[in-house]
Amino acid sequence: MDVTPPKRSRPRIDRFAVFWASPSLVWQVAFFVAPLVVLVWMTFWRVKNFKLEQDFIPDNWIRIFSSGFFYDAFLYTFWMALVAAVLITLIAFPAAYALAFIASPRTRTLAIVALITPFFTSYLVRIYSWQIILAEKGIINGVLGLAGISPVNIIGTSTATMVGYVTLALPLVLLIQLFSLSMVDKRLVEAAYNLGCGPLKTVFKVVVPSARVGLVIGGTFAFLFAFGDYVSPLFLGGSKPPTLSILITDQVKSGNNWPRAAVVAVVMVITLMATLTVMSAVAYRRRGGAR
Amino acid sequence: MNAATVRWILMGYVLLVFLFILAPILTLVAFSFNVDRFPALPWGGFSLAWYEAVFADETVSTGFRNTMIVAVTTAVVATFIGFATAYVDYRYQFTGKRAYLALASLPPTVPVVILGIANLSFMAAIGLSGTLTAVILGHVVIAAPYAMALIRIRLADLDPAIEPAAWNLGATPWATMGQVIVPFCKPAILSSLAITAAVSFDEFMIAWFVSGIHETLPVRILAMLQGQVSPRINAVGSLVFLVTVALVVVAQIAVFSWRRKRPLAGGGDG
Amino acid sequence: MTDKIDMFAFLSRGIGRRQFLQGAGALGVAAATGLQSERAYAQEKTLNLLSWPGHADPAVVKPFEDKYGVKVVAKEYVGGENMLALVNQSPPGTYDVVLSDAEYVVMLRDGGFIEEMNPADYALDTFFPEFQKFPGHWLDDKLYSLIIRFGYLGIAYRTDALTAEDVASYKILWDEKIKGGVGFFDWYLPSMGCLSCYNGNKSPFDIDAAAFEKLKETVFSLKPQTSAFYSMADTFASLTNGSAKAIPGVGDWITLLLAKDGVPVDATVPAEGGIQWTESMSIMAASEKKDLAKAFIQYMTSAEGQMASALMPAYNASIPSKAGWEKLNADAPAEAKRLRMTFTERNVMDEYKDGKIHIRKTPVQQDIDTWNEVWTEFKSL
Missing domain, CATH: 1.20.5 (Single alpha-helices involved in coiled-coils or other helix-helix interfaces)
Structure with a gap:
């Protein structure tokens, strides 16, 4: 925290200001920062016969960083989250564009309600539903079967995991994009048309740059969600291979090994913070000379 | 390809995207009425048996009660914190404000699985592991930023000069808060109560790590998902869906009523 | 301003x-x-049970609840290590009764989590002689746990993909026709145990470094065949929806229920041998309701409780109580036949006597950790 010495005092306002400023500070320090600090501290503890003992040993870090499966899981998780970010951004954009520039206000309102609803519907149950849809004897293969196409097995593949990630993040990304596209000046778009730009050229020269912040934020959220998700890689991907989240829960379940799980968690937090920093730099970078 | 064709293609695409988003929800509702225990095609027949099983299952009703306790408490506390933070951002400039706001809005960016394991050890250290209190403490952390965002957006419509004008006329900050700020924010406060309740209602990872034997409903669903195949999951899911949709609808109604009462925004002179 | x-x-x-x-x-x-x-x-009014999923199902515990006016509340786990983790991380007194796999009883005892029991309190004499003095439950000649149910692990398979001859040996797991269709129950112990049987280890969990190295190779060589790693429910789902054609390290506990529902599946113990799983109940040392806990275990070992446990909706099992068998045969002969627990036909006790079945243990010459890590590595390959 950035604590600076006092410069001025305004007693009348202070107590009032402190009353409103402190809840968030106190709560987030006590129940957000403190647990994360304990998490870091715990990476140096030891586990003996399923019991946690306070200690200060580097063994957990060494153990995790010398296991091949950790690097595999890290690379796989990062890669999947990256693909999810790009894919979801690409899937969402045409839809957000259509809703922002083509759809009637009524359709748009309806769409927003439809987008908010699943965001708050049990994600667990939605993933379970995807199992029913994607399984070898599931709905999709049932339909394919009617068309005489032999069944494809999707459950237990990275594709299925990706379907889960899209389910998780698409509504939010679409909302963010829609929000940022509605900020784009429509006259600018029309002007581009009138100046003889083709539709595609207009989109890439005018719309995308104007909505850049929203696109980047949306993609970043997709990345965050996918990077930390536990449910899709487990129930759709069949833990094949395990992601970092699965590694965390496996360590906890299979030997009460919180310290090693904590190492994985700390690495994840660092990765995410680095990603956030880079992405916010990309999003808010001053536009260079040309545009 | 003319503009109209492009429009139709794009709108068709939108329909497809929404089909994808809604497909799992439709499937879950449909299969909650399927008589077969192990869901697969072909369709086995219509049955209400799984709803009966859910209503008879005390772990589900206990879980539901726990979830309600957690969600309501979380909503109240998180909305208060969110309101306070939004107000501070709206009213004051101070050194370290960026860091203050970053701390207030960061929690949703940390995966819940990490918050779960962090809370597990932390709550054990302060003797709260295995309690609903621990779940609430964690849920407020992730829900408060949503409340803050919603209320901050609303405050953006209130002329910052109103409050100081009232102070100059002799009103105390507390009175201005009670008579101007809070009434103006009421719709946002209501929608924030609904949204934070919904966030808590669906959260299962923190709850799974710290709730111990006091399982919330989503934790129960996770246990069912891992433990035994049963269309009860679909039935529970459909019911949960109903509850969360109700919460979201309440939030929406609040938002729309605020839109209609817009005249206050940007208005006059205290 | x-x-x-x-x-x-x-x-x-x-x-x-x-x-x-x-x-x-x-x-x-x-x-x-x-x-x-x-x-x-x-x-006040509950008996807290730590168990595998499904053991607090009303179908099993309702008579007990009615008699004592209490609720049985279960915290469910999957896998013995998960159980030990939960026991260790919960405040003392959280659970009254623990249903543990037999091989973890000794660790519970060593951790001071469970109490010595008085054999005279329970109807042990109604059990088959084989189960009256079950090895892992008597430590230093003191009783710490009572066996509730058991079953055999070999291969569970879809009968529309494989025949009974196919699964006479674990070799089928490497067969081209089920490539990408071999599922795994995501728990190292039974899965690696069955493959250890395939490697010809006389005692599949007590193997030296060389045999362990070979087991590792055997396990890893199955990777191209693998469909996915399943939690408990997924094991049922994957056999039903066809994602998995065969799953080693599981058995009747999965297929009995599915077959009853008309899914084309069966389970077998291949020629190389299989593993026996055993679930047992103990009283938690820190429980404040020990009398109630004792009454619950008395109920679960009675003929009535045993029959209910055999037919438990989450997964069926064999029961060690002869009295339970008699009640089952009298009250539900069709179910007794389905579960191979009749006295007239070849039954599960005969299979036990064949000597193909090894009782599941935790690793003897290596750490649990070492086996677990091989499993994690296998999943990540």
């Missing part, structure tokens, strides 16, 4: 610091208090 203030002034000035802390503390306390009464209530 008074927009610019310094938030942290109060810290150095000391003014209002106490109020500030009090206010913040009050918030947290307010959230905490309402819950205490609820906890107290929950403790």
Whole structure:
């Protein structure tokens, strides 16, 4: 925290200001920062016969960083989250564009309600539903079967995991994009048309740059969600291979090994913070000379 | 390809995207009425048996009660914190404000699985592991930023000069808060109560790590998902869906009523 | 305007610091208090059970609940290590009864988590002789746990993909026709145990370094065949929806129920041998309701409780009580036949006597950790 010495005092306002400023500070320090600090501290503890003992040993870090499966899981998780970010951004954009520039206000309102609803519907149950849809004897293969196409097995593949990630993040990304596209000046778009730009050229020269912040934020959220998700890689991907989240829960379940799980968690937090920093730099970078 | 064709293609695409988003929800509702225990095609027949099983299952009703306790408490506390933070951002400039706001809005960016394991050890250290209190403490952390965002957006419509004008006329900050700020924010406060309740209602990872034997409903669903195949999951899911949709609808109604009462925004002179 | 203030002034000035802390503390306390009464209530009328999924199903525990006017509340786990983790991380007194796999009883005893039991309290003489003095439950000639149910692990398979001859040997797992269709129950112990049988180890869990290295190779060589790693429910789902054609390390506990529902599946113990799983109940040492806990185990080992346990809706099993068998054959002969627990036909006790079945143990010459890590590595390949 950035604590600076006092410069001025305004007693009348202070107590009032402190009353409103402190809840968030106190709560987030006590129940957000403190647990994360304990998490870091715990990476140096030891586990003996399923019991946690306070200690200060580097063994957990060494153990995790010398296991091949950790690097595999890290690379796989990062890669999947990256693909999810790009894919979801690409899937969402045409839809957000259509809703922002083509759809009637009524359709748009309806769409927003439809987008908010699943965001708050049990994600667990939605993933379970995807199992029913994607399984070898599931709905999709049932339909394919009617068309005489032999069944494809999707459950237990990275594709299925990706379907889960899209389910998780698409509504939010679409909302963010829609929000940022509605900020784009429509006259600018029309002007581009009138100046003889083709539709595609207009989109890439005018719309995308104007909505850049929203696109980047949306993609970043997709990345965050996918990077930390536990449910899709487990129930759709069949833990094949395990992601970092699965590694965390496996360590906890299979030997009460919180310290090693904590190492994985700390690495994840660092990765995410680095990603956030880079992405916010990309999003808010001053536009260079040309545009 | 003319503009109209492009429009139709794009709108068709939108329909497809929404089909994808809604497909799992439709499937879950449909299969909650399927008589077969192990869901697969072909369709086995219509049955209400799984709803009966859910209503008879005390772990589900206990879980539901726990979830309600957690969600309501979380909503109240998180909305208060969110309101306070939004107000501070709206009213004051101070050194370290960026860091203050970053701390207030960061929690949703940390995966819940990490918050779960962090809370597990932390709550054990302060003797709260295995309690609903621990779940609430964690849920407020992730829900408060949503409340803050919603209320901050609303405050953006209130002329910052109103409050100081009232102070100059002799009103105390507390009175201005009670008579101007809070009434103006009421719709946002209501929608924030609904949204934070919904966030808590669906959260299962923190709850799974710290709730111990006091399982919330989503934790129960996770246990069912891992433990035994049963269309009860679909039935529970459909019911949960109903509850969360109700919460979201309440939030929406609040938002729309605020839109209609817009005249206050940007208005006059205290 | 008074927009610019310094938030942290109060810290150095000391003014209002106490109020500030009090206010913040009050918030947290307010959230905490309402819950205490609820906890107290929950403790009065319940028996807290730590178990595999499904053991507190009304179909099993309702008669006990009615008789004693209590609720049986279960915290469910999957896998023995998960159980030990939960026992270790919960405050003492959280659970009254633990249903553990037999091989973990000794660890529970060593950790001081469970109590010695009095054999005279339970109807042990109604059990088959093989199960009256079950090895892992008697330590230093003291009883710590009572066997409730058991079953055999080999291969579960879809009968529309494989025949009974196919699965006479674990070799089928490497067969081209089920490439990408070999599922795994995501728990190292039974899965690696069955493959250890395939490697010809006489005692599949007591193997030296060389045999362990070979087991590792055997396990890893199955990777191209693998469909996925399943939690408990997924094991049922994947056989039903066809994602998995065969799953080693599981058995009747999966297929009995599925077959009853008309899914084309069966389970077998291949020629190389299989593993026996055993679930047993113990009384937690820190329980405040030991009499109730004892009564519950008495019920679960009675003929009535045994029959209910055999037919448990989450997964069926064989039961060790002869009295339970008799009741099952009298009250539900069709179910007795389905579960191969009749006295007239070849039954599960005969299979036990064949000597193909090894009792599941935790690794003897290596750490649990070492086996677990091989499993994690296998999943990541």
